[in-house]
Each structure stands twice: as C-alpha cells, then as structure tokens.
Amino acid sequence: HGLAAYLRNGPGPTILLRADMDALPVQETTGLPYASRVRMRDQDGAEKSVMHACGHDMHVTALLAAADTLARARRAWSGTLVLVFQPAEERATGARDMVDDGLYEKVPVPDVAIGAHVTPYRAGVIGTRRGVAASAADSFLLTLHGRSAHASAPHASIDPIVASASLILRLQTIISREVAPSSFAVLTIGAIHAGDRENIIPASSTLKINIRSQDSETRDKVLGSMKRIVEAEARAAGGELECVLTPTTSFPLLVNDERVTAAIEETFCQLFPPGNSGYNKHMPCMSMSEDFGILASSIGIPSCFFLYGGTDPEVWDQMEKEGRTGEIPGNHSGGFKLDVERTLKTAVDGYVGAALTFLVARENDELVKGKM
Template sequence: MPSISDIIDKHRPQSSSYEELYKWFHAHPELSFQEQKTAEAIVKHLEKFNVFEIHSSIGGHGVAAVLKNGPGKTLLLRADIDALPVEERSNLSYASQARMIDQDGVEKPVMHACGHDMHITALLGAAETLVNAKEAWSGTLILCFQPAEERASGAQDMIDDGLYKKVPEPDIAVGAHVMPERAGVIGTKRGLIASSADSFQLKIEGRQAHASTPHRGVDPIVQAASTIMRLQTIVAREVNPLDFAVVTVSAIHAGDRENIIPEEADLKLNIRTALPETRERVLNSVRKIIAAEADASSNPKQPTLKETTRFPFLFNDDDVTSALEKTFSQHFEVGKHGYNSDISRLQGSEDFGILATAIGKPSCFFLYGGIDPEVYDRAEKEGRMNEDIPGNHSPYFAPVVQPTLTTGMDGYVVAALTFLGKEA
C-alpha cells in the first residue's frame, strides 16, 4: 500500500496555478463580515472539481463544501478568509492596495496581514489533491472556509446559521495557521495551542472645562493615563512569572483642541491569558483598577467597560494530535527546519475550536512557517529576530510563497489521510 507521501507526491497539483491564486487573494483582501468576493472566488474554484456539494453564505460569507467518498469518518478542514484594516508596506508586486468602509463607516486600507490568504489557497490546493487521490481514502471530507475570524465571531456565526444542518457533523476538525517561523517548518502541540483573548471598549466620562481652569472639570485624559499605567501592573505584580498573560491598551482617543479639557476618553483593551483561573483573576483586576482610578480622580461617573470580542481557549486533543504526530513525522523532515511535535504556542487567539466544541468533538490546530529561510537564518544569526522578522498583523507580514504554500497544503492533506486514508 502506498504511503501518505507517495499519495501526495502522485496527486499534488502543479504549484504554479496555486501560486498565482494566492497572489490574487493577497491582492484582493476583504474585511471581516465583508468577504463576498473572496467567498465567490472560493466557490468558483471548488465548482471546477465537479464533486463537491457546496453551501455558501453561511453565517455571513462562510462557505462549506462536502465530498462523500464512501464509508468512514467525517473530517472537517478549516481555513479562515477575512483580512485586516492594515495598510500594506511589503512592496511586493502583488501587494494590496484595497480600501473598504468598515463597520463604523470609516474607510480603511485592507491587507491580509495575518496570512488568511495562504490558508485559503493551501486548503483549495489540498482539496484538489484529495479529489485526485479519491481512490486512496474513504469517508466524508468537509471543507470549511470561515469568515470573520479576526472579530471572534465567524465560527459561532456559522454554527448559529445552521452549518451542521447543511453539512454532516464531523468526527474530527483540523485547522492551521501560518506563522512568523522559518518557511518549511510545520508543527503540532498537545494541549493549549492558543490563548484566550478578551477585548473591550472603555469609555471614561469626565467634565469638560477650559484648559486654564482644570479645577472646574474632571479630566478624562489624566484619569485614562493613570488607568493605563496601573493596568500594566497586573501582569507584572499579580500573575505568576511562570504563567502567561498580556494586558494591552491598544487605542486611546480623547479631545481635539489644546485649550479644552475634553468630556470623555475612549480606550480599547485586549487581555490574553493561558489558564481559566488566570483569565478570571486578570479580568477582575482590570475592573477593579478602572473603578479605583475613577474614585482617585474624584470622578462621580463610573467608566463603562463594554466587551467587543471574546476568543475562547484553544486546546489540541491528545488523541487527534498523537495521530498527527505519527503521520507528520513520516511525511515531513523532522527537526529544526521541518516538523516539530512541540512547536511554540500561537501567541494570538483563534475561534476555530468552536467548530468542534459546539458539537462536543475533538480538534487539532497545526502551525507552519512563512518567512523566507534566508531572511530568517540571517536575522537569527545576527540576533535581529524582533527587528527583521515581521509578525502576524504587521504591515510587512507577507509569507514567502514557497515553500510555505506546499507545506500548508501538504499539512491539510496529511491530516485528511491520517483519518480518512484506507490504511487508517
């Protein structure tokens, strides 16, 4: 019986057409909740195979495609499809110049600064490989192209819109993400693979006054400054150094004239943790500090804290991950430049797991690198990783097309054949 590598080598499509498809997705990004053209391009590509049962407009612009290929398990492979309000600075020939109106009615530059364009293309390439290799596997394959991951709602939106009434419930779900690691690297990790993330809008209402008479007002800027600085003590003084937490104030807007103390300050907060008990403790401290700084500022109005997004913890199932460890180590070179069974955890957060936890099923999320090996090796040698290696959400984050695309594509296919292959 042929090995997984034999099957992939025989049936993997020519890379050139998918490299061009990737560049098209990269040049045509769309914001969360507005991924219409992206979804249409996905559907158009899947229709070429003439074997998928395709469902579109699920939970917004979500797409799910089903291929029933005899008896066996049902596996869901997921890619996210939305982009970010970031102005690209990569200087690539196919760099995004797109602009869109966001949900607040403000025109923003748009970029695939988190690699979702690579996820889409890798899953489409994996789909063609698996169609070509139908004789080598048995079961049901579900492709899930999920919108609005960046807003932490796309997976739940698809569930709420009846995803599993349109497609069969999977026995296992597998997702993936490209990272600022050396291209060619791919890895899994048992247990926690992505932290929780809670985002909030904080409104501090003060009392407007002339800048020359601060005693007549309540200054929301000074209160905001004290609040921001005090929030930074939570991780430094309340979280075990062996644990993990991040408290970030990522935006502050207040005032517009130099001689007016403004009426209010608006802040945006992002809190990330790795343990449920740490999450509860940190969020409790955030609320206490916000209230206490209002009292310290003699402000009779308590600030309002409104939750905007909420990413759950993402855990890789031990049994599913163990099975992938075996097949990934057989297909990919094991080592620093290939497969790693204990890859560093995703520092960002993900809503992928909801596609599995919503129906009580296990999942695994694997990671793969996208940085040009020469650039990565030089930065590592010179001790300039932070300066020279752009991370996700950077205006410079643009994965090198190869070997990134083939690695991601093969990762999806290996996962599928692990659970649907006839030998399995």
C-alpha cells in the first residue's frame, strides 16, 4: 500500500514530493548493527532475506524530514505540499497502481512533481539532468518447454538446458553486433532455472530477461531482435521446443522537464557547492530505471528527478585515488551502505530546495500554471 498526505498553506502552486518505500530480496552483508535480518516469502512462496538494497529507507526518511522542515517553515512559503510514499517501484507497478486507485481524487492535483534517488556516489554530491534522466526497462519471463528424458538417453529428449545455453549466448550478440556503439542498451539474463537432478533432463527451463534502453528506436530494435532469436531457437530445436515469452515489468523512459529542471538548477547552484564533490547539473543519464514519471505523465504535468550520493567521503576519496570506485557496493548490492547523516542532509536540502523553488519564487509562477 502507498501513503499520501498534503498540507495546504494558502494560495499558490501545488508541489508533489515523492519517495519510494519497497525493499529487495537481497541478504544484507554490510555488517552494520542495524543490518536487516528480515525474511519474507516471494511471489513463488520461497523464503528469502530482504533489505533496503536500493536505499528506499533513506528516501522515506529524507521525505519525512523534508516535510517536517517545510511544515515548520510554512510562514516562508505559500501553496500546497503533497507527499507521496510509493510502494512497488522495483516492480514498476507502484506509481501506476496509486494513480489507478484514485490518488488524485484523494490529494490535490499537483502542478509539478519532484522525485529523488540515492546512489553510491560520494555523500554530498547532488545532481540534475535535463531531458532523459533514466533508462526504459523491459523484463520478461521466458519459458522453454521441451521433453524430459533420462540423462543416458539425451536423443529421446528435447533438452531445454542446451537450448537455454544457446539462447543466452546468442542474446548477448544483440548488444555487441546489432546496436550501434553510440546507442545505450543492456540485455541481462538475471536468472535461469531448470531441473532438479543430474541424471534427469528436465521438461522445461525458465530465464528472466531484463532490457534497458534510452531511446525508443533502440528499445524497439532490441525487443524485436530478442523475439526473433527466441523464435529461431525454437525452430533450431526441430520445431518441438515451445518458447513462451511473458512480459513481467515495464518502466518507461524517465524524462525531466527542461524548464522545471532549469529552475531547480538555479536553486541548487545557490544551495550546494559546484564541482565533483557538490552540485552537478549535467549528471549522466541513469542506466537504472524509475516509475516516478508516471505520477506526472498520467496527469500531464512536468516533473524533475534528482540524484544524490551516499558513500562515506573518506571511503570514496580513497577508492578514487586507487582507481577503484567501481568496486564500491552500489544499489541492489548486499553491501550497499550509506553515510547516513551526510546523505540525509543533502537529500533533505534537495527536497526542500526543489519545493521552495516553486512555493516561494514568484518568477517561476508561469511554470506551474499550465504554461509549459
């Protein structure tokens, strides 16, 4: 379930601030005294460890602190503040479910939506980007139905494991041989399951496929090539292998509105020091994906999504000196941990500053009155 609240504070624009809340089926390995020890059952009934491996606990804390700050400072601004605590971002369903469940019948319809995400960058770093800010993502469950047989009689089988192995290798050639080097695309096989015993060729196998892209042409190309290769593998097995491709999740491109982001840039330039340890208005487009944009696109309003770092500056600086920042545990890693106080300060300042850009600065009125 999601949670939404609002604070009316006189005339003015309505600004939505959003934080996502869900965790991940990852065992925490940070060694922190407050490390998660929670276990839950997944959709398939398997019990797994869970943790906030994507930092959504920080998101919730930061939004609560930002809300408290804005409530205490309400003499300094005028308008309406909407707070959205969203579930199920990791499954790309939370934003859509809240909208479909009547979110904007329960809270005032916003003029601008603002979201944020923590990353393994150095704590104190914060950044924005105009235009495309995060990749589209499409996930699939591919089931290969073959024919089971004894391991000593492979000729009597239609082996889904061999077919899966062939598919995994062939699918990787889409990125390396079909997508232009200048275009961004990633295809990952995140899971494969088949069989239970070494002396039984199983009747079926499953693969979980995730595709990322940053423009519609590349997305269509990769999806089309994937389907072509899957169909070709079925034919290569003599026509008796059945391949069933089922979509599971789909994230749209996340696009930051140019003018709203430009207005927030002005605020952030005053709030944060510029440079590699502070504010960067040209942050790279995220290869990760986000469903935040649906909260805005579903009602035709502009939005902006900013990023902020969470890694202990001393750790980051040492790893950077050694050329090893790529080894810092990041989002979706069991070792993902944050410098809580410094990260929280940057996140709260970002939320509050972005909101006040429109709740205080009268020169930005035209941005929130449907004149985009």
